[in-house]
Amino acid sequence: MRKIIHIDMDAFYASVEQRDNPELRGKPVAVGGGSKRGVIAAASYEARKFGVKSAMPGRTAERLCPQLIFVKPRFDAYKEVSNQIRAIFFEYTNLVEPLSLDEAYLDVTENKVNNPIATEIAKEIRKKIFETTELTASAGVSYNKFLAKIASDINKPNGIFVIKPKDAEAFIDKLPIEKFFGIGRVTADKLRKLGIFNGSDLKQLPKQELIRRFGKTGSYFYDIVRGTDNRPVVSHRVQKSIGAERTFAEDLYSYDEIADALENLLHRVFATAEKRQTFGKTIVLKIKFKDFRQITRSRSFPMPMSDFFELKASIFELLQAIDISHGVRLAGSTITNFETNGSEPVQLCINFD
Numbered sequence: 001m002r003k004i005i006h007i008d009m010d011a012f013y014a015s016v017e018q019r020d021n022p023e024l025r026g027k028p029v030a031v032g033g034g035s036k037r038g039v040i041a042a043a044s045y046e047a048r049k050f051g052v053k054s055a056m057p058g059r060t061a062e063r064l065c066p067q068l069i070f071v072k073p074r075f076d077a078y079k080e081v082s083n084q085i086r087a088i089f090f091e092y093t094n095l096v097e098p099l100s101l102d103e104a105y106l107d108v109t110e111n112k113v114n115n116p117i118a119t120e121i122a123k124e125i126r127k128k129i130f131e132t133t134e135l136t137a138s139a140g141v142s143y144n145k146f147l148a149k150i151a152s153d154i155n156k157p158n159g160i161f162v163i164k165p166k167d168a169e170a171f172i173d174k175l176p177i178e179k180f181f182g183i184g185r186v187t188a189d190k191l192r193k194l195g196i197f198n199g200s201d202l203k204q205l206p207k208q209e210l211i212r213r214f215g216k217t218g219s220y221f222y223d224i225v226r227g228t229d230n231r232p233v234v235s236h237r238v239q240k241s242i243g244a245e246r247t248f249a250e251d252l253y254s255y256d257e258i259a260d261a262l263e264n265l266l267h268r269v270f271a272t273a274e275k276r277q278t279f280g281k282t283i284v285l286k287i288k289f290k291d292f293r294q295i296t297r298s299r300s301f302p303m304p305m306s307d308f309f310e311l312k313a314s315i316f317e318l319l320q321a322i323d324i325s326h327g328v329r330l331a332g333s334t335i336t337n338f339e340t341n342g343s344e345p346v347q348l349c350i351n352f353d
Contacts, residue, residue: 001165003118004233005106006140006148007125009085010157012102013042013078015135017071027069033058034070037247037329041073045157078102081133088128092121095233103152105145107233119162126160142168144229149181168227173200182220199225242278243286244268245332251290252328259316266315266333270308273335279304282337283311285318290327297322300337311335 009015013031018024024044030052032041038058050065062068082101089096095107108121115121122139129137136158140151147163154161163171176198178188190213196202202225210218223229244265252258262285273279283305284298297318305311315333 001109001143002107002233003109004142004145004148005108005118005122005125006145006152007085007089007104007106007122007129008138008140008152008156009102009129010136010138011042011044011048012081012135013073014044014047014071016078016081017074018044019134020077021071024069024071028052028065028067029069029071030058030061031071032073033061034072035249037249038070039247081135084132085129085137088125088132091128092125095235097233097235105148105233119160122160126158144227145231145233146181146224146229147171147227150175150179153179165227172225172227173198173203175199177202180221180224182217182224187214187217240338241280241284241334241336242269242272242276243284243332243334243336245286245330247288247330248328252331253324255319255324258324258328258331259319261331262315262319262333263312265331266308266312269333269335270311274306278338279306280335280338281305282335283314283318284334284336285315285322286330286332286334287319287322287324287328288330289324290329292329295322304338305335 014029017029017031026046027044028047028050029044030040030042030047032038033056035058040052040054040056040058040061042054043052043061047061047065047068050068052061052065052068058070078101086096086098086104089104089106092113093106093108093111097105099105108115108118111121113121118141122141126137126139129135138152138156138158139160140148140153140163141160142148142151142163143165147168151161151163177183177191177196178185180199183191191202194205196205202221207219207222210221212218214221246261246265248261252261281302281304282298282300284296286294286296288294299314299318
């Protein structure tokens with residue numbers, strides 16, 4: 001049986017800003033979202049009390065919390081702190097699976113400090129993170145990734161929660177359906193319409209019924225509600241895409257203006273691909289309209305495409321085939337369907353303009 005720790009930094013981007021600027025401490029802070037069409041990248045706990053959360057439009061956040069302080073993202077600073085934290089993880093195990101800059105799974109079944117008690121290791125890691133970065137982290141400890149992930153959220157911020165094998169069934173039975181990792185808002189609504197409100201209810205549905213209603217994900221639901229998750233902690237994750245997107249200050253109605261923005265985004269994406277020597281066979285165009293309706297269009301090539309001008313021509317062709325008369329709020333470009341020379345992951349690049 002594995003011993004898995006999930007470490008999740010507390011309001012990471014906002015906490016870094018409050019650490020580096022004492023005037024922000026104890027105040028509601030939002031990273032990103034300060035421009036006319038901006039989106040919140042992270043919110044401090046002081047801001048969360050007002051309902052402000054990540055991925056929320058800045059204007060909405062400001063209505064909820066008029067005293068909200070907007071701060072521009074400093075991703076270089078966040079990455080530097082993330083590297084410090086990751087170095088601490090590797091003091092205990094090489095089986096570290098980062099999910100983002102601020103969270104990761106660790107498999108400490110066998111570990112470098114020869115400590116058989118995963119909870120003690122989690123406490124040590126949280127202590128070292130605070131001593132090194134002056135930031136707090138929450139931890140979840142259990143025998144699989146699903147339960148460790150849920151556990152890390154229970155005593156946030158600056159807390160730890162352990163789900164032992166003997167306690168897992170009772171814990172899952174009482175767990176509200178919206179708290180299940182992997183069940184989003186839409187799926188939770190569907191389940192509630194079926195009379196399923198917690199783990200105990202979900203457990204009553206046969207596996208084939210779950211698969212019929214939710215596809216392959218139904219099989220995953222069947223397993224996790226029984227405390228089964230055999231996914232290993234993977235230290236090197238295969239990259240799936242490199243992309244960038246931009247929300248415009250004003251809705252755009254001109255193909256030329258959108259094309260200019262896409263060319264700039266594609267330059268950034270292609271530069272990352274060149275640096276990694278990781279080229280994809282598929283280019284994807286993403287468009288979000290004024291009414292928030294969103295579409296994607298793609299073109300695939302027989303071989304990985306390392307010619308920028310060919311990619312540029314392809315994405316412009318995709319754009320020309322779209323009716324933009326209703327106004328475009330956001331545009332994005334992504335390279336995917338990779339053939340890689342290495343296994344180092346690339347995080348999706350997102351512009352929070």
